[in-house]
Amino acid sequence: MAATRPSLWIFYVTNEKYQQILDSLMTAVIVLDHNLFIQHMNASAEMTLGVSGSKIYGKPIHVLFSSADGTPLSLSQALKENRNFTTRKANWILHNQTTITVDYSVTPSAEFGDVVVEVQPLDRLLRISREEAMLSSQETSRNLVRSMAHEIKNPLGGIRGAAQLLSRELASADLEEYTRIIIEETDRLRDLVDRMLGPHKSNKREHLNIHEVLAHVQSMLKAEVGSGIKIKCDYDPSIPDISADKSQLIQAVLNITRNAMQALTENKNTVEGSLTIDFITRIQRRFTIGRHYYPLVAKISIVDNGPGIPPGLIEDIFFPMITGRAEGTGLGLAIAQNLVGQHNGLVECTSEKGRTEFTLYLPLENDHA
Template identity: 55%
Template sequence: MRASPILNQRLLEFLNTGVLLLDAELTIIYMNPAAEVLLEVSGKRGVGAPFFELAAESDADEKSMREAVITGHSYTKREARIQLHNQQHITLDYSVSPIAHPETRLPTLLVELQGRDRLLRISREEQLIAKQETTRSLVRGLAHEIKNPLGGIRGAAQLLARELPSLDLKEYTNIIIEEADRLRDLVDRLLGPRNIPKQEPVNIHEVLERVCQLIEVEATGQIDIRRDYDPSIPEMAGDKGQLIQALLNICRNAMQAMLENPNPLERPMLTIRTRTVRQFTIGQNRHRLVAQVDVIDNGPGIPEGIRENLFYPMVSGRADGSGLGLSISQSIINQINGIIEFTSVPQHTVFSIFLPLEAL
């Protein structure tokens, strides 16, 4: 039994794949709802518009589509970088298939669109989480190997100090003890928080206000702080103290970067923005509702050479930085099934913290 045209159109409307039909001039004559979502345009505005006005790509790609109309050859392009009509950029896989229009029989192009941004982000997050787990395992093993002999060295220095007749000589044993303690503290910081996070109701804006107070004290009026909060965000389950530490590390890094390399044209500005995101995937887990906290600064940006390893311990873009703050923050956020991501260009760096808002 042959399907009716109405049934075929309804089936297209339920597809997750974006489907477009273009005429020989590459004008859109049909688009399904999935294509509207991908191209961020309504069907009323999209139908009748030239395809490359809504989704700009290179001249070579437009030429390929026009050649497909003439030659009748299909082709596929992977991970195409598309600029939408609203200046946003997306990554798409798309296939172009020349067909005859089902009613007029005129040459048309069937274009199938698959969004790649979500899949690429999930893959990137899985790699980030795997790296973090590997790093934590390595640091735990290294900490065990370091702390055992440190304890022995410190104990031997204390025993030796008791037997020394001169106070001048005891200064040397005091140096050994102090340096052993310093190394032990460094290892403890590498390990990050060792306490199991509390699971108690936390208002993320109370946490952020506490962080802002601490930053304002440290900055001594040298930076401006702008708050852009979504008051509808519900409470989340977490450890308030650890969340303050995680967010303070990120905000402090931004503050220090702006003060050490100030923008001569603009006063240092730290913006903290909160929003909710629905149906958001972190790693392999999809969450119904997530809080997104963006920490934005107008500092110099993150050096290209350290971006891939930024969340590793001892990696820092500052000459006197310890390189532990971001590693500790990522560990804390990972413990509550969240994740930290970032984007950076000069004068605009954004650290985005995603926190699941599970039902309390």
């Protein structure tokens, strides 16, 4: 008799009121029958797994994801034994080959023959935690560098002034060469300190198209390297204008692009094929930066086919004075992160041999500015 009774969950989800309640939940909910065929998915589950519930109704669960932890077998055992269980930090490979990390809880119903799976995606939470730790460490490092820079800058003015006074008292032109070197090197150190201190001006926002910024950077790049590096563009023209300081964004993108350019030109003999930098823009929906949630952000990727960043440096490349180049100062990426951060955005990096990708995320709605 129980086998012919309608599923309690099926009754719920076919009722419009309960359908709306399920779809309003932040938790992803999947309902399976006794054969582990999909009976219902709420809106959060559709978004988490990247599928449409109506299109996969009645299909087996393995169309949603594959799992190295034996999730489908565990579901079958839970239903057979009428046993609830929770699994932490499971890695699921979705139908589009995207890997996600989730906590999931399983509640079987022996009476109705259903299994309810509640899924909590962890990638967002793990990324928030990672970003907060990174930004906090970077802020501490920046404050330390700023304090040091101020201490260095103060005596530089005195050294330069003393060298200028000394040069006026010297009778020999040959000796003036030494004071000239002191003045030039002092100026070079002062310029380095200014870069360590970062931008002094507050940003001046205006509505602009992000592709204008990229076009400006590309023109500068072509002027520096000519046809030595191939530039490719893959743009989403639907990205709306953003409120930003154009000069600061140009500087941020330029710092990242020059990093890619230098990596390519210094290692051109080891790069397979043409030296290439790709500029890619997309809209990212429902994105969190730090603990701020944004419905829409602009995603700008700068990709090069260089040798990649050494694994030992990848976690620290946005810290001041960290560089993989013998001639580098380690300030370009730190300044870029700081400038993007002033726009409530974030810069991330992934790298492997033959592909290094820097991604800028800029909110399209600056509610937290």
